[in-house]
Amino acid sequence: MTSTLTISHLTKAFGGVKALSNVSLSVAAGERVALLGHNGAGKSTLMKLVLGLIAPDSGEISVCGARPGNEQARAHVAYLPENAAFHSALTGLEQITYYMRLRSVDTAGAMDLLDRVGLGHAAKRRIGTYSKGMRQRVGLAQALIGQPRLLVLDEPTSGLDPISRRDFYALLDGLAADGAAILLSSHALTEVEARTDRLLILSGGKMAATGTLSDLRRAADLPVSMQITALNGYDSDIMAALPEAIRVNGALHLHCRQDEKLATLAKVASLQSKLADVDIIPPSLEDIYSHFSRRDGQ
Numbered sequence: 001m002t003s004t005l006t007i008s009h010l011t012k013a014f015g016g017v018k019a020l021s022n023v024s025l026s027v028a029a030g031e032r033v034a035l036l037g038h039n040g041a042g043k044s045t046l047m048k049l050v051l052g053l054i055a056p057d058s059g060e061i062s063v064c065g066a067r068p069g070n071e072q073a074r075a076h077v078a079y080l081p082e083n084a085a086f087h088s089a090l091t092g093l094e095q096i097t098y099y100m101r102l103r104s105v106d107t108a109g110a111m112d113l114l115d116r117v118g119l120g121h122a123a124k125r126r127i128g129t130y131s132k133g134m135r136q137r138v139g140l141a142q143a144l145i146g147q148p149r150l151l152v153l154d155e156p157t158s159g160l161d162p163i164s165r166r167d168f169y170a171l172l173d174g175l176a177a178d179g180a181a182i183l184l185s186s187h188a189l190t191e192v193e194a195r196t197d198r199l200l201i202l203s204g205g206k207m208a209a210t211g212t213l214s215d216l217r218r219a220a221d222l223p224v225s226m227q228i229t230a231l232n233g234y235d236s237d238i239m240a241a242l243p244e245a246i247r248v249n250g251a252l253h254l255h256c257r258q259d260e261k262l263a264t265l266a267k268v269a270s271l272q273s274k275l276a277d278v279d280i281i282p283p284s285l286e287d288i289y290s291h292f293s294r295r296d297g298q
């Protein structure tokens with residue numbers, strides 16, 4: 001796979017604060033990558049470096065083979081800030097036409113662009129009357145001018161309702177299918193897990209983990225929980241057979257390491273005639289995220 005964005009050993013400090021330390025990553029054409037991390041983890045700094053708005057102290061960045069911020073890189077990169085602001089007196093169509101002129105792109109395609117982001121029906125209404133979701137779509141339309149090969153999206157779905165989020169990700173799916181590389185930051189773990197190809201977790205400026213959720217689940221190696229419900233009258237038999245179980249709100253809970261899971265299940269299964277139900281509860285996405293995202297001292 002060709003890499004649209006390549007970052008090698010990137011380091012950036014602001015005074016005494018190390019915002020990024022030795023971060024390397026790549027995003028391939030058609031790949032959707034989510035950047036996760038606590039407040040101050042370094043996500044915005046990484047995006048600013050990719051956009052060429054600030055320079056690294058050391059390390060290399062290549063955007064479609066060019067240096068960030070130069071003319072070639074800027075022609076291929078689009079950015080959507082978290083709170084895109086537009087002129088409230090302009091219509092969606094006027095605003096997009098204006099941006100197209102700024103980018104020296106033929107404005108005849110403005111309406112198509114608005115249709116593509118689902119704003120065709122409101123193209124001639126003032127942006128001041130748009131909902132937050134509609135303004136985000138104006139931002140996305142603006143980002144799509146000139147068919148960028150890399151989209152850098154800073155918390156693009158924050159403040160959107162579930163339907164608008166779903167529509168937004170469906171749009172991103174289409175762009176990725178057409179070959180765009182997408183790097184987006186988010187705090188919405190469940191949605192990025194479902195709608196991106198890979199997760200990157202930054203913690204204290206360092207790359208704490210990268211991979212699919214299954215990769216991260218394996219690497220975190222967090223304990224598995226089981227909730228065991230005994231048949232009436234068999235509670236103490238179960239407690240005797242599973243002394244490591246603890247009682248929580250009337251049910252019995254058992255924790256075991258990943259590599260003990262099958263053996264523990266076999267033990268539980270041997271008590272089948274005394275059990276009403278067993279639920280296996282894998283570590284949640286939040287558990288995995290917190291495992292990798294612990295800040296210093298936490």
Ligand SMILES: Nc1ncnc2c1ncn2[C@@H]1O[C@H](COP(=O)(O)OP(=O)(O)OP(=O)(O)O)[C@@H](O)[C@H]1O
Binds near residue numbers: 039040
């Ligand atoms: N211009 C700057 N001057 C001084 N310190 C800065 C500057 N920009 C960022 N920092 C510091 O660098 C660290 C990383 O900040 P950054 O904004 O990249 O984090 P973030 O992950 O985007 O956080 P958030 O989720 O809150 O947006 C923080 O400690 C921040 O205070």
